[in-house]
Amino acid sequence: xxxxxxxxxxxxxxxxxxxxxxxxxxxxxxxxxxxxxxxxxxxxxxxxxxxxxxxxxxxxxxxxxxxxxxxxxxxxxxxxxxxxxxxxxxxxxxxxxxxxxxxxxxxxxxxxxxxxxxxxxxxxxxxxxxxxxxxxxxxxxxxxxxxxxxxxxxxxxxxxxxxxxxxxxxxxxxxxxxxxxxxxxxxxxxxxxxxxxxxxxxxxxxxxxxxxxxxxxxxxxxxxxxxxxxxxxxxxxxxxxxxxxxxxxxxxxxxxxxxxxxxxxxxxxxxxxxxxxxxxxxxxxxxxxxxxxxxxxxxxxxxxxxxxxxxxxxxxxxxxxxxxxxxxxxxxxxxxxxxxxxxxxxxxxxxxxxxxxxxxxxxxxxxxxxxxxxxxxxxxxxxxxxxxxxxxxxxxxxxxxxxxxxxxxxxxxxxxxxxxxxxxxxxxxxxxxxxxxxxxxxxxxxxxxxxxxxxxxxxxxxxxxxxxxxxxxxxxxxxxxxxxxxxxxxxxxxxxxxxxxxxxxxxxxxxxxxxxxxxxxxxxxxxxxxxxxxxxxxxxxxxxxxxxxxxxxxxxxxxxxxxxxxxxxxxxxxxxxxxxxxxxxxxxxxxxxxxxxxxxxxxx
Amino acid sequence: xxxxxxxxxxxxxxxxxxxxxxxxxxxxxxxxxxxxxxxxxxxxxxxxxxxxxxxxxxxxxxxxxxxxxxxxxxxxxxxxxxxxxxxxxxxxxxxxxxxxxxxxxxxxxxxxxxxxxxxxxxxxxxxxxxxxxxxxxxxxxxxxxxxxxxxxxxxxxxxxxxxxxxxxxxxxxxxxxxxxxxxxxxxxxxxxxxxxxxxxxxxxxxxxxxxxxxxx
Numbered sequence: 001x002x003x004x005x006x007x008x009x010x011x012x013x014x015x016x017x018x019x020x021x022x023x024x025x026x027x028x029x030x031x032x033x034x035x036x037x038x039x040x041x042x043x044x045x046x047x048x049x050x051x052x053x054x055x056x057x058x059x060x061x062x063x064x065x066x067x068x069x070x071x072x073x074x075x076x077x078x079x080x081x082x083x084x085x086x087x088x089x090x091x092x093x094x095x096x097x098x099x100x101x102x103x104x105x106x107x108x109x110x111x112x113x114x115x116x117x118x119x120x121x122x123x124x125x126x127x128x129x130x131x132x133x134x135x136x137x138x139x140x141x142x143x144x145x146x147x148x149x150x151x152x153x154x155x156x157x158x159x160x161x162x163x164x165x166x167x168x169x170x171x172x173x174x175x176x177x178x179x180x181x182x183x184x185x186x187x188x189x190x191x192x193x194x195x196x197x198x199x200x201x202x203x204x205x206x207x208x209x210x211x212x213x214x215x216x217x218x219x220x221x222x223x224x225x226x227x228x229x230x231x232x233x234x235x236x237x238x239x240x241x242x243x244x245x246x247x248x249x250x251x252x253x254x255x256x257x258x259x260x261x262x263x264x265x266x267x268x269x270x271x272x273x274x275x276x277x278x279x280x281x282x283x284x285x286x287x288x289x290x291x292x293x294x295x296x297x298x299x300x301x302x303x304x305x306x307x308x309x310x311x312x313x314x315x316x317x318x319x320x321x322x323x324x325x326x327x328x329x330x331x332x333x334x335x336x337x338x339x340x341x342x343x344x345x346x347x348x349x350x351x352x353x354x355x356x357x358x359x360x361x362x363x364x365x366x367x368x369x370x371x372x373x374x375x376x377x378x379x380x381x382x383x384x385x386x387x388x389x390x391x392x393x394x395x396x397x398x399x400x401x402x403x404x405x406x407x408x409x410x411x412x413x414x415x416x417x418x419x420x421x422x423x424x425x426x427x428x429x430x431x432x433x434x435x436x437x438x439x440x441x442x443x444x445x446x447x448x449x450x451x452x453x454x455x456x457x458x459x460x461x462x463x464x465x466x467x468x469x470x471x472x473x474x475x476x477x478x479x480x481x482x483x484x485x486x487x488x489x490x491x492x493x494x495x496x497x498x499x500x501x502x503x504x505x506x507x508x509x510x511x512x513x514x515x516x517x518x519x520x521x522x523x524x525x526x527x528x529x530x531x532x533x534x535x536x537x538x539x540x541x542x543x544x545x546x547x548x549x550x551x552x553x554x555x556x557x558x559x560x561x562x563x564x565x566x567x568x569x570x571x572x573x574x575x576x577x578x579x580x581x582x583x584x585x586x587x588x589x590x591x592x593x594x595x596x597x598x599x600x601x602x603x604x
Numbered sequence: 605x606x607x608x609x610x611x612x613x614x615x616x617x618x619x620x621x622x623x624x625x626x627x628x629x630x631x632x633x634x635x636x637x638x639x640x641x642x643x644x645x646x647x648x649x650x651x652x653x654x655x656x657x658x659x660x661x662x663x664x665x666x667x668x669x670x671x672x673x674x675x676x677x678x679x680x681x682x683x684x685x686x687x688x689x690x691x692x693x694x695x696x697x698x699x700x701x702x703x704x705x706x707x708x709x710x711x712x713x714x715x716x717x718x719x720x721x722x723x724x725x726x727x728x729x730x731x732x733x734x735x736x737x738x739x740x741x742x743x744x745x746x747x748x749x750x751x752x753x754x755x756x757x758x759x760x761x762x763x764x765x766x767x768x769x770x771x772x773x774x775x776x777x778x779x780x781x782x783x784x785x786x787x788x789x790x791x792x793x794x795x796x797x798x799x800x801x802x803x804x805x806x807x808x809x810x811x812x813x814x815x816x817x818x819x820x
Binding site: 005008009012047051054055056057067070071074075077078079082132140141144145148149177180181184189192193196197200201202203204205206207208209211212213214215216217218220222223224225240241243244245248251252253254255257259260261275276277280281282283286287288289291292344345347348351352353354355356357358359360361362363364365366367368371387388389390392393394395396399486487489490491494511512513594597598602603604 | 608610611612613614615616617618619621622623625626627630631633634635637638639641642645646647648649650651657658659660661662663664666667668669670673677681683684685686687688689690691692693694695696697698699700702703704717718719721725726729733740743744745746747749750751752753754755756757758759760761763792793794795796798799800801803807810811814
């Protein structure tokens, strides 16, 4: 509302983020070292050792990049299959009265494939409506498992890449199993336990009761589709549904184990909601304070990982330079989104809506314009994808910010681990470009960057743009693509572009008017998520292996400094040029043109 | 190959171990802590009347349409205020339906029950002005004529509550001064004095209104 208050909230957020970056970064240094000691050792070490014993993991043995990759792929496959089958057969599993009191049926194959891919890849794209599709068991096991494991996998891969940069003439980049186990046990679970209870104190639910039926204060009449005796919807001869009036005097209130799922959804930048409306729902995000903590949880690990990078490569200023580049891109996004949403929609204002209130369509009163715009920027900078307001109803430029954030490849803090390894790909590219400009062999922290490294980097970047743009182009001209849309005109195109940007970027937020649960949409978005995750990770691990094997060259007067403002500017420039130039034409056809049409008062 | 099989076995075993810990022990630990420390909140912040009947959740909006109650924001959850089907309209800024959507009429001008019926912002503004006795030049608070993201937003803005207060007072035969303290009581936020925006919880406010005897 008043802008001073919004500035204070922004300052508070940035202050809190800065405050936790170093302590959490230092803690990550301890956890990501297989021999590292932490203050939780006394409690957790026995469980860690037992896990290694049961699973046959030798914590002393390190892996080369191929071994690391194979372990990662097998672990992802095992989890994905588990989730697929749980969803398909959720109505056949034991303990139905406890775990499926709503008697929800099994999920169809393509939606189950989509959801399994979605959670395995840390995307948490939701073509399902949580409260109406998934049993408690599916939520607790099928989904929560991946919230932890996909996050731990992301951090493990970032650690492997950082080790590759830090080491020289080395054959190995760490042990995947040890990284996953330690990150899960020492970082994710302890923080989530505490955060879950804090969120319950704000009003989040955590129980195993069936949904509660409340008798509302006032009964009212609503219009619903008529059903016959068998419960099938009735339609007229020309296929139009027949509507009847129905008196409503009850409200069915969702229950279930929500508070255990939400902290990891944020901390692990997963974003998959317990209920359909995600963090806009008053149970999933009861108060502005819970909103603040959830936003902080999203950026906590990505921000701390830049500190981990600095410490591990023994150049703290490099870590902060990467942080700084991310921060400037983040701040720019916040301002654009905030100002666009605060300015509101001139079409609605002409109809009599108070101009000072901004664009409140799809937003909650308790968060208001600023906290909604800030949340939208954070959740798409990081590949979280939780939403506390409906991005589909944002103003065109307010909706462009989330879309652009995802199209950078989710490197503005980014997903846990994924943000850092994505940004390091840009760092290598930036160093390469700097080398070309001055005509020297590019060096990154004492390592020569050679043709093989740049080829791997280009594979990563081309997977990103090619997958997003090809699938968008296909869906935009295909009947199945247009059938899923909720809006027409340029906004309809934006819904498609947003969907594939979100899936390839493993974000998971949506212009949610788009309806999936149809075989083409489910399959194309599932493939986008799998490409966006694994076709990036494999070349990145190859890069890690290659960098680890290189010889160290002593620094000289001509060595490019990977710190300070010059480096930050170069890095931001690389992200923007690669991001902007590739996606500019598509963005021009969607949100940009819609912005001008909105000001001209055009409706679709 | 032998190595590969060993790795495969490890992936399956670790998945099982993690299922037990993360999907079994962890949610149960949260459940136990939540039920001990914050039982009312962990079970949905339910409002129970004197007869022991659950009347709703303090966190979820219910529909109110009569003049004697404060009215919440319009809802796009299911057919409206359906707490098992949360969500927004997801209509974009240039949507004709969102701005001008209306109800089908028959020849005599009466509303027809049609699946395409939708209250556009234009109609919502007109209805809000009519029910609260506002003239055409008074800007309507944005929250009163837009649908929230969840469709279950329990709050309305302070401005919205103040514009509705005289209507509610009239319908109940109360003085405006009797209603003002209830509005203040039902106002939440900003948290810590800074975070978020203040809002009036409609269900709590209406519950409190029902407790005071009518002046009529």
